[in-house]
Amino acid sequence: MTKNLELGLDTFGDVSVDAQGDLLPHAQVLRNLVEQAKLADRVGLAYFGIGEHHREDFAVSAPEVLLAAIAAQTERIHLGTAVTVLSSDDPIRVFQRFATLDAVSNGRAEVILGRGSFTESFPLFGFELTQYEELFEEKLQLFTEVRKQKPITWQGNTRAPLSNQSVFPPVENGLLKTWIGVGGSPESVVRAAHYGLPLMLAIIGGEPHRFAPFVKLYKQALEQFGNPLPPVGVHSPGHVSDTDEQAREELWPHYRVLLDRIGRDRGWPPITRDRFEAEAAPEGSLYVGSPETVAGKIARTAKILELDRFDLKYANGTMPHEQLMNSIDLYGTQVAPRVRELLGVDAAAESELVSR
Secondary structure (H helix, E strand, O other), rough: OOOHOEEEEEEEOOOOOOOOOOOHHHHHHHHHHHHHHHHHHOOOOOEEOOOOOOOOEEEOOOOHHHHOOOOOOOOOOOOEOOEEEEHHHHHHHHHHHHHHHHHHOOOOOEEEEEOOOOOHHHHHHOHHHHHHHHHHHHHHHHHHHHHHHOEEEEEOOOOOOOEEEOOOOOOOOOOOEEEEOOOOOOOHHHHHHHHHHOEEEEEEOHHHHHHHHHHHHHHHHHHOOOOOOOOEEEEEEEOOOOOOOHHHHHHHHHHHHHHHHHHHHHHOOOOHHHHHHHOOOOOOEEEEEEEHHHHHHHHHHHHHHOOOEEEEEOOOOOOOOOHHHHHHHHHHHHHHHHHHHHHOOOOOHHHHHHHH
16 A cells, blocks of 8 residues: 555664764663654654663663653654563553553554563563463453453453453553564464454564565455455664665765674574675665665565555664754655655655545
8 A cells, every 4th residue: 555655663762872873871861862753754754663671771661651741742643562471561550541641642652562572571571481472462362351441351361361351541542552563474464464453564674575475464464354444554674864875884884893792692693784785785674774774675565565654664773862853854854755755655645645
């Protein structure tokens, strides 16, 4: 559905460095993140998502609190997560927090639910990794019941049962917009289709066209379940600067630190410059370069996967706040209009879509 492609931003609140190369305190990173969201709103982007993590290199562990602060200082941009780790949370409390965010933002709240690619929240909140699948499946099932905003009678294995229980506050208008974040599992794609929820594909490596079979599977499963076609989106990392060379040189040292740090935890080999360049190439999953380069790459991905939204993960490692702000500005003022041109999107129609 590329005719009305929305463009958004995602961040995990990566702890960044100052002008001297020293790591900023988490508190300053959070304050900077509010400024980044305000800029995203000013340049007309559709969505700003904040991921949840519980480790030293990411500053955001309570995204809904930060999103509420951002809601008070923005006007149009939709606000949500990237993702909410539902497996280690309570579905009712998640719904209540986002229903509250929806109220204070005048209907701009969204939530992307997923299992997350990090597992620190499991021991932190007392959950067993041996229940990884069961926790997510049961909690997603309960969340979808809560989302209907009717009295709930429910029973499972991972929390106490409910009997004719109402949940407050309700969402003011309609249902809370809820996506399912998927990293590349066919089972997760079918699960999203089963519940009739929008699909957000996290493409963080390899060629985006490899995910076309997942989109096809999603549509086939929706048809089999008798559900209408919801939006399909992609979340991928990148960075925008004035030229391709500048963008790559700005991103590379911070991206390398990020990937190597995570790789040490997961047994990956150190990232090489050749691999970085391959991901930054036209067929890779790293949207880094000048506005023209990034716009062209987004448009190609949107056409191949028939996307309704593309979210750029603009913060990748310790990149300074000033470079992140410049990337956001270029993404909103130059990349977004160029993507509309390439896809033949009417700017007035997109503006109406964002304002809903």
